[in-house]
Amino acid sequence: MNIGKDIGRDLTGGLIIDWCAQLAQQDGEFVFMNSFASGYGRIRFSTRTLEAAFPPSGGTAGFWKNGRHAFYEIRHQTGVFQVACLVGISGLGLRKQKACRQLLAAAGAEDTRDDCAVVKAWDLLPFLSSSFQEADALSDFAGCELQFFQRELRAWLDDPARRIRNFPGLELHPVGNLELPETVYMEGALKTILTDRFERNRQARRQCVAVHGTACAVCGFDFGLVYGEEFAGKIEVHHRKPLSEIREEYTVNPGEDLIPVCPNCHLILHSKAEGVFTVAEVKNFLNHQDVAAEAGKDASVVHHQTDLQDSPIRHGGAGKY
Ligand SMILES: [Zn+2]
Numbered sequence: 167m168n169i170g171k172d173i174g175r176d177l178t179g180g181l182i183i184d185w186c187a188q189l190a191q192q193d194g195e196f197v198f199m200n201s202f203a204s205g206y207g208r209i210r211f212s213t214r215t216l217e218a219a220f221p222p223s224g225g226t227a228g229f230w231k232n233g234r235h236a237f238y239e240i241r242h243q244t245g246v247f248q249v250a251c252l253v254g255i256s257g258l259g260l261r262k263q264k265a266c267r268q269l270l271a272a273a274g275a276e277d278t279r280d281d282c283a284v285v286k287a288w289d290l291l292p293f294l295s296s297s298f299q300e301a302d303a304l305s306d307f308a309g310c311e312l313q314f315f316q317r318e319l320r321a322w323l324d325d326p327a328r329r330i331r332n333f334p335g336l337e338l339h340p341v342g343n344l345e346l347p348e349t350v351y352m353e354g355a356l357k358t359i360l361t362d363r364f365e366r367n368r369q370a371r372r373q374c375v376a377v378h379g380t381a382c383a384v385c386g387f388d389f390g391l392v393y394g395e396e397f398a399g400k401i402e403v404h405h406r407k408p409l410s411e412i413r414e415e416y417t418v419n420p421g422e423d424l425i426p427v428c429p430n431c432h433l434i435l436h437s438k439a440e441g442v443f444t445v446a447e448v449k450n451f452l453n454h455q456d457v458a459a460e461a462g463k464d465a466s467v468v469h470h471q472t473d474l475q476d477s478p479i480r481h482g483g484a485g486k487y
């Protein structure tokens with residue numbers, strides 16, 4: 167047994183618990199639950215969204231502490247740093263069992279762990295360069311992957327036939343279309359300050375997509391739906407505030423300041439003689455084109471290629487996002 171290693175592990179576990187407690191205090195969405203196993207090896211939390219999907223039954227008996235049969239678990243052991251969304255199926259009524267199986271199918275889950283099923287698991291290890299960056303990695307995760315997953319979960323609740331998608335691998339896509347000034351503070355799950363421009367853009371992109379999804383906020387165009395799964399998550403990010411209006415110190419709120427837009431709408435947004443058009447203005451242009459096309463006045467004036475005219479994600483604000 168390596169005592170030094172255990173102390174280090176306990177320390178980091180303590181930091182993670184502090185992180186959870188702080189997050190639960192700051193953000194009403196999060197519910198800190200408990201930790202167990204030596205060295206805080208498994209730390210559990212829940213969210214209001216998950217509780218809406220799987221309401222706690224009350225009581226404290228059995229394996230599912232606090233009467234919950236779905237929660238998130240941070241696994242922190244030697245060589246493992248993972249967050250997973252877990253649901254338990256055994257011991258549930260038939261209706262809840264069915265809901266659990268539907269969710270597992272929607273998420274494409276196969277893996278099982280002990281007596282519960284893994285809906286989704288996220289490995290945080292690759293993002294770490296030292297053992298004391300766990301809280302940072304968790305904040306990033308909470309602001310991006312987790313937020314996106316919860317969004318998918320809410321959409322699934324509305325439509326159980328829907329598939330739960332993975333957070334798009336945005337690192338692979340160019341980030342050049344998003345310009346931010348030199349000094350920017352990003353609002354995440356916990357506030358972080360980012361230094362270099364590339365990392366700032368990458369982070370802004372991740373958070374924007376986590377909040378808004380990957381369909382165009384103007385016309386609803388979704389690359390994955392039109393061109394295929396391979397292209398899912400490709401989208402540009404538009405910064406609503408013109409750079410000229412931004413002061414030296416500036417905090418980006420990814421939910422309000424940034425929106426995902428397709429290249430066509432993006433071009434139009436920036437086609438104003440002075441400044442930029444607003445989303446409402448460009449939506450309005452599209453609606454007018456819709457009316458014209460439906461009246462048969464000029465069917466060739468459409469936003470996207472004509473072979474997409476019958477597609478459900480055609481322009482005109484049909485998007486769910
Ligand atoms: Zn668009």
Ligand SMILES: [Zn+2]
Pocket residue numbers: 403404405432435436
């Ligand atoms: Zn733009």
